[in-house]
Amino acid sequence: MxxxxxxxxxxxxxxxxxxxxxxxxxxxxxxxxxxxxxxxxxxxxxxxxxxxxxxxxxxxxxxxxxxxxxxxxxxxxxxxxxxxxxxxxxxxxxxxxxxxxxxxxxxxxxxxxxxxxxxxxxxxxxxxxxxxxxxxxxxxxxxxxxxxxxxxLPDRDAVAASIAPVDGAARMAMTEATTRADARLTALVEGARSAPDNGQPRLRTIALRSAGAAVRANARVAKALRTAGDEAVDAAFDRYRAGRRLTDDEVAWLSVLLVHLPVRDHAWEHSTDDDWQVDLWSDVVRRVDPPLAAAPASLLAYTAWRSGHGALATIAVERALAVDPDYALARMIDEILDQCLPPSIVADAEAQPHRASPRRDRRTTRRRWIGPHTGLDQAS
Missing domain, CATH: 3.40.140.10 (Cytidine Deaminase, domain 2)
Structure with a gap:
């Protein structure tokens, strides 16, 4: 429900x-x-x-x-x-x-x-x-x-614990899965980059997970990442909608693809207030390789806010900003929570043809009224 x-x-x-x-x-x-x-x-x-x-x-x-x-x-x-x-x-x-x-x-x-x-x-x-x-x-x-x-839950710490990173054998398994996902991502990018390019110069070798420069220079790489990412997001939605969960390899593959902003935005644009989406992103946030948590934690914060889980939304956005203080989607949700804006504002945004992707900026995140820094949490 x-x-x-x-x-x-x-x-x-x-x-x-x-x-x-x-x-x-x-x-x-x-x-x-x-x-x-x-x-x-x-x-x-x-x-x-x-x-x-x-x-x-x-x-x-x-x-x-x-x-x-x-x-x-x-x-x-x-x-x-x-x-x-x-x-x-x-x-x-x-x-x-x-x-x-x-x-x-x-x-x-x-x-x-x-x-x-x-x-x-x-x-x-x-x-x-x-x-x-x-x-x-x-x-x-x-x-x-x-x-x-x-x-x-018993207290706020229990809410935070509900999305805490897995450890022990589960963390080791996810680390190995992420290594495989990295290799798969490299193969995907190299394969798209080495395809016939009608005389265009080959791109320089790119670092693992740093496809930004190649994406801007080569539309084939962008298309390959977007196609693979959309498929991974849609498959995850289908899985959790049916009450099932992703394997470690599927979580790892989704997490490395979410680094590509168009893939992240595909997941964001298809977010709803369904509780299974909160379950999906909570599971991914627990299992993801911690340096890759900004995107799934931001998506969890957004879906938690939409479904009325204010404390979870606050903790999730804190997790995202801890990984990347300048992550634009997390900063936007942080502002939403700071202003106690209701999820009903999404209806107005969805009436527009497109939802603009948040851009990075150089502004300093101002001190939040809602959250542990000032001791206030919010729920809608």
Whole structure:
């Protein structure tokens, strides 16, 4: 089931709201402040900040307020996780900012040790000073979220671990497969380059995986790479759509072909919000030779964002930028996450005849509000 096909989850109480947060984020938060932005009856986006964080609560509040005002958010719910000394300053700063902008606050809760407190409700019968116990397993939210295809991992580290590179025997097998794929790629390029060229001079020998100069000079090489790459991408799509997976040699072959940007763009242009695409690129990111991870990690970030897996998207784009800080597709997705843009914007882009390929540029990546550098994650 795709994210867009998932049935809505109804929240009827504070306990339901608390139970929904792990499924909205993709993991169970701790020592965090979580903000749920609502437009109409739907969640627009969810943001999470570490507590205590390296960013002043007032700065986070101002940044959040600009996003809420841009998207004309109707209502906000805030849930803080941890002791009062950590949660209260952040909650108060957020509430003050929301009040100044006339944005309605549904509730402001603090959760700690199986109890919750409301900063809004002052009725001791409803919300006693010692807090109110809750059991998320007694609500229907968890079952409904699982049915809708949502997963709540134990914490953010577990999300990162879910796409961590394989090691041991699995890594050795992938290293050997990548060596074979490199040789196969060299043979493909040399074969296309040595074909009759109607009098054109032969190209100089190119380094392994460095086909850029040859591609620009020889259309036959570009065509050979594009044909092989499109076939590898389409075969991978068919395999995971059917619930099966690629062999090590197939992952390695796909990964060396994705270095060629037209092949990467073919995969990107055919990305959807189907969960099997998240499974595909998660599997490739785990198994790929780490220096080749920028392309598949960027594709994972994009498909995860489209399907509502915000934490996974953030971690995947971090993985891509760790390999290549200037990788244009990763930088673009990083900006999307930074601005809390909704996946619905893709519908407008897909209405255009072509989706432009992102270009490298020399701009310095600005400090991200969402992510580990500032302690905030986002989910849509």
């Amino acid at each position: 795709t994210a867009t096909q998932a049935p809505p989850i109804t929240l009827r109480s504070c306990a339901d709201l608390i139970a929904s947060v792990p499924y909205l984020l993709g993991f169970h938060p701790s020592d965090s402040i979580v903000v749920i932005a609502i437009v109409g009856v739907r969640v627009r986006f969810v943001a999470r900040g570490d507590l205590p964080g390296g960013v002043a609560p007032e700065h986070i509040a101002r940044r959040l307020l600009s996003l809420l005002q841009r998207d004309t958010v109707d209502t906000v719910a805030i849930v803080g996780y941890g002791p009062s000394r950590s949660v209260t300053p952040a909650a108060e700063a957020l509430c003050a900012a929301l009040k100044s902008a006339d944005i309605h606050t549904l509730d402001v809760l603090r959760v700690d040790a199986g109890r919750y407190w409301s900063y809004v409700c002052t009725n001791p019968t409803c919300c006693p000073p010692e807090g109110k116990t809750y059991d998320p397993t007694t609500t229907c939210v968890g079952a409904a979220a699982v049915y809708a295809g949502r997963v709540a």
